[in-house]
Amino acid sequence: MECKRCSELPVFKKKDINVCILVPTKHHIAPVKSELENENLSYSIDEDVFIAQETNLEQIVQIFDKMNLSYIEKRDIRLMPLDRFTDLDFKNLKYLRTLQYWMDVFSGKDFLYILENSSLITMFHAIVNPYTGEIYDYEALTRGAREDNSIMPPNELFEKARSMDLLFFLDRICRETVIRNASEQNITKKIFINFIPTSIYDPKKCLKSTDEALKKYNLNPENVVFEVVETEYIEDYYHLNNILSYYKLKLRTKIKTMNLENSIIDRLILCFRHIKQAFPLKLLAKPLKMLLKNCQLAHWMLI
Known part of the structure; x- marks a missing residue:
């Protein structure tokens, strides 16, 4: 069986789906309700979980995009597309992603x-x-x-x-x-x-x-x-x-x-990986020789 992580791209229905919206705090409920109503969208709500009905995922993302949310809010609000005729079950959880993720998807066409x-x-x-x-x-x-x-x-x-x-x-x-x-x-x-x-x-x-x-x-x-x-x-x-x-x-x-290290010195060494193939070390400028000789991993790189 082919791995879906490296063989499948996200595919979305254009319209007529339900979207589950999970907000992180109680104070997010009122502004989300207001925005959904402004767009004349039907929805149900159970505590801090919304189900926006007969809409499409991109429309919901656009609604949130107009709300001037912080990065933390975009990270903590979660959306999950649902087929209108399919009951919510554990299989749907693989589609539960952050608002920021869905924003990136729709802006990355x-x-x-x-x-x-x-x-x-x-x-x-x-x-x-x-x-x-x-x-x-x-x-x-x-x-x-x-x-x-x-x-x-x-x-x-x-x-x-x-x-x-x-x-x-x-x-x-x-x-x-x-x-x-x-x-x-x-x-x-x-x-x-x-x-x-x-x-x-x-x-x-x-x-x-x-x-x-x-x-x-x-x-x-x-x-x-x-x-x-x-x-x-x-x-x-x-x-x-x-x-x-x-x-x-x-x-x-x-x-x-x-x-092996995420440091500037090691990145400099990596930048010169081809130089050492083409030029003998003795032909390199003296300051460069001193740098390479004293850098961590230099001996490994120059062997």
């Missing part, structure tokens, strides 16, 4: 378009020997292409994915798109593909589609290097180690860099 259409662009950045012009390898850089053909940069892609709980989906299609595009462009050098460990539960299951993509597009696993996204802060090293072990043993790939 350009991002949803990119995911629905796999509208991703891969740019292969060549790492070149400055003396011989020989290409060492390629870094795969992913961008989103909106419906109007404008580009969505990677930081925006992943910020929206996090806020809309679609990181699993985005990370999967990014990996598979890079593999497909590398095959179509007949790239035979190593390619470096970023991945986010927090978007993987069990590597044996979550990375199955990546393994299948390598086989489908006949890409040599020895030429594929998966690296942890430099901006990702790692909390669960045990989980990360499980993922790395899978990549090494199952896909026979390597891990190029890891953001």
